[in-house]
Amino acid sequence: MNNLEQFRAETRAWLEENCPLSMREPVSGFEDIYTGGRHPEVAHPDQQVWCERMAQRGWTVPQWPREYGGGGLGKEEAKVLQQEMARINARRPLDSFGISMLGPALLHFGNEEQKLEHLPPIACGEIRWCQGYSEPNAGSDLASLQTRAEDQGDHYIINGQKVWTSYADKADWIFCLVRTDNSGSKHEGISFILFDMASPGVTTRPIRLISGSSPFCETFFDNVKAYKRNLVGEEGKGWTIAKYLLTHEREMISGFGAAPKKSVGESALEILGADASGRLANGILRQTIAQYQLDALAFSATMSRVGDEAKAGQGLGAASSIFKYYGTELNKRRNELNMAVGGEPALGWEGDVYDGGGTSRDWLRSKGNSIEGGTTEVQLNIIAKRVLGLPD
């Protein structure tokens, strides 16, 4: 047995023994995802058991170095772990902005002290993070942000407002873009800073989404103190970090485009029935579903191709620039099809007969995928300008 095979056997045995049965079911919706934090929202007690067991091995973040709470696994081992988890339908034990966004940025740009202070609590789900980027007048034009940070020696005093801050009312800490200098171009003078959401002067006002839940907030800073040791990278050079982090955010969001276990076509056949030859009875819907499934197949092939190219040392190809745009558009198409296929029950909003409106709420939430993390239009502009070299 070579090392990798041995690793697979051990992993399989460990997972069999340690993954609670209830965690071998797909999550039932956003509320069922475990995000950790000082005041964790626990939909099922096994979520915490599962997270704790995985965190002990560093497997909530398998590829992070061990000294920062990770598993220290190489690419091949991480892939084996992923395959073995998929084999028993094990959920990811912890899903958070800390893991998918801040962690990668800190690993790349943080100093040793910052990594040691902030990464382990992310890995074990102790601290939950939110993202303070967008402002009322700085959305797509993120670089024009105006939240001010004044230098006070060992700390800054922060004043301003953020908006659409997901889970700001539940998060423990924030990674925030602030302006430390107004004299140069808009991309200069932006700094990337971390602070505790429990600091005096931070207030949040939840904003209700069209899907009915309230995951995002207006966030106000009124003379909030943030220590300089939590400034990531150099003062005024935060834009580079901000963009690096965004590439990770978009990867996470484009992952929503992955095809679900049960295909839309299969569901449609169950609900709407087949004609004499076994085809979906409505030819118009059949074509729309087929087009979607074909694109989803080609999209996942593209993700694999780009991934394999990167592993083979060819670097991240230009094709990766389409992920966020295409993945989120695909996810919106799938949700729109779920509504069309589901019919009357899919239009439900409340009540057990409608499963609490799961289908319609997911459908409404999916509309935000092509807005959050940089809109589809911003993504297309990036492709046109940076990849194709088209002039402004």
Place this chain on the structure above:
Amino acid sequence: MALILTEEEVMLRDSAAGLLAEKAGVPQLRALRDAGDELGFSREVWREIAELGWPGIPVPEAYGGLGYGYTGLGLVLEQAGRQLSPTPLQSAVLVGATAINELGTEAQKQALLPAVAAGEILVSLALQEGPHHAPEHTALVATAAADGFTLNGSKCLVLDGLAADHFVVIARTAGAAGETEGLTALLVPAGVPGLTVERRSLVDSRGVAALRFINVAVGADAVMGEAGAAWPGLSRTLDIANVGLASELLGLATRAFELTVAYLKERKQFGKVIGSFQGLQHRAAELFAELELARSIVLQALQAIDANDPDLPKLASAAKAKLCEVAQRATNEGIQMHGGIGMTDEYDIGLYIKRARVVQHCFGDYNYHLDRFARLSGF
């Protein structure tokens, strides 16, 4: 017939716009929704609407209506779509009154239509049973009894079902699922023993009910027209209903588009209004073109109802399918072009996308009607 509105029609449209905006618009819809109102509309506002005679617009003069026809009703429904008006205009006038007029016996029409036209009673159609509109698959059974019928089965998506005084229930008295022969329309009063009416909460927060029939007994005089022969009248009722819903979608999509264009002119990013970006300009211009096409096909279909045009079935499916397509696009683009604010409940655009999908679904969605349009076009 010229595809323009008469002076009288323009007056009707404008007065509808005024009243609905003031009394039954988005703020009222929000208030009813947030209060968890059972009915989903205000009886008081409905009385005011009734005083203006709107429920009698499509009802013939012989039965106490205005005999003004469906082109006029379509204009009112378009305004109701613009304002997302919470009223029983669709359930009781567009569909209920039409069902009685198209399916009822002379005695039933005389007994009910004057009260329907006066807005005093509400009649709702109970048709759909499964997840999708499939009238020929009706399975609710009406078995012949000594002096009438016994009903067993269930219905869903009964519009304003909680407020309805009577239901026009489509039942099977003969034939097999999938057959249009053997369908019978029955007039069933709301309080009859064995009938339960349960509120259902849909994404657009209007009043919708599911009905359950357990050995519900009705007399022979409940049969509308002839037993087993409801199909032609039902079919015409549904064509009219779909054209009316297309009018509602037209108003709704137009309003969503106007909100979006106004926002494109107001919101600034990168030091200029976002409406100056050509990527958004072209999409807005395309939507404008689609909405103009939509307006024409709706008007043509409305006039086809009033003119007894034999092409109505095809035009009805054309209008409904086109408006499903355009309303879906206008509401989706509306949210996207608003950015983050479009995802908030506080902003109105989300209410438009919710109402749109429910109206799109009722009595057959895009896929259903595009397919039917192709069949009726002979291919």
